[in-house]
Amino acid sequence: QCSLDSVVNKRIQEALKEYKPSIPTKTLSCVSITSxxxxxxxxxxxxxxxxxxxxxxxxxxxxxxxxxxxxxxVIDWTTARCCHLA
Amino acid sequence: QCSLDSVVNKRIQEALKEYKPSIPTKTLSCVSITSxxxxxxxxxxxxxxxxxxxxxxxxxxxxxxxxxxxxxxVIDWTTARCCHLA
Amino acid sequence: QCSLDSVVNKRIQEALKEYKPSIPTKTLSCVSITSxxxxxxxxxxxxxxxxxxxxxxxxxxxxxxxxxxxxxxVIDWTTARCCHLA
Incomplete structure (x- = not known):
């Protein structure tokens, strides 16, 4: 049983070292809202x-x-520059 | 030994395919600092x-x-619009 | 075979629970471009x-x-405040 554990654990650690989780890359995105x-x-x-x-x-x-x-x-219009991560 | 390896590796790869790491979601946060x-x-x-x-x-x-x-x-006040990821 | 599977799966799930993927931390970075x-x-x-x-x-x-x-x-210069995640 114990040799099974050590083999399994060793394989798992090796696999996790190479594992690259796909992480969603976010970017800054902005728009102008004029009223x-x-x-x-x-x-x-x-x-x-x-x-x-x-x-x-x-x-x-x-x-x-x-x-x-x-x-x-005196103000006739206003623009908000609005941003978020998308 | 080799059948053990292949069983273990196969299980690991299957588990990693379904694995969804919990990734902290950041948002854009801003404040105004007036002086x-x-x-x-x-x-x-x-x-x-x-x-x-x-x-x-x-x-x-x-x-x-x-x-x-x-x-x-002539300037009596200044406001900085300050942002970061939080 | 089935006891091998259950041992392997159990080890994998335990390893994944402790696994902390290294996630690149991004920050907000800005520059001014004047023309x-x-x-x-x-x-x-x-x-x-x-x-x-x-x-x-x-x-x-x-x-x-x-x-x-x-x-x-009448405008002699314009500055764009430009930002992105870096």
Missing amino acids: SGRLSSCPAGMVVTGCACGYACGSWDVRGTTTCHCQCS | SGRLSSCPAGMVVTGCACGYACGSWDVRGTTTCHCQCS | SGRLSSCPAGMVVTGCACGYACGSWDVRGTTTCHCQCS
Whole structure:
């Protein structure tokens, strides 16, 4: 019995050393979501990495993790740059 | 001995074919770090994906990989949008 | 034969329970690519997470997934913030 064990264990360890599990490779994927007005939100599962605003405005903040808010007094559109791992 | 080997190897290969290693799934996670003045830095382990500036300024650069620098002549606050895999 | 199978299978399952495949840990990596004019593109394999523009302009869009376009009437430089998993 014990020689069987050691043979089996040795084979298993050898097999595991060569074994390369197929690991799904993920990449970073991003889209822009543009809405009129001063708010724009990412689709579910995506988060804001940056925002763009109309009227040359560079002052923005992110509400929650998915909504761009453009702060300038006059804003006609807002774009959320949204990313996730896909 | 050789029949033992072939039985063992066959079982091992079958087991490895069905084997699904539990792989930790990572997601993209981001936060905003706002500071007064024209510099704002990300926490350790996070990198800048975008910056926002006060006074509607859209001209910025990134120093190192973690610090937003707002370039306009008058800047009251700077926000770094910081992301990492979590 | 059947006792051999059960011993082998049992050993294999035990080995697989303890087996920790070495999974490459990826991190988020970003760079800034600055060009004169109103367009700036990311290197192959990277995507835009945000853009900065000259003349304080905060109005930009992303063409394809890799090119920042600054929209204001006068633009002297454009920066694409480019990220990928490395």
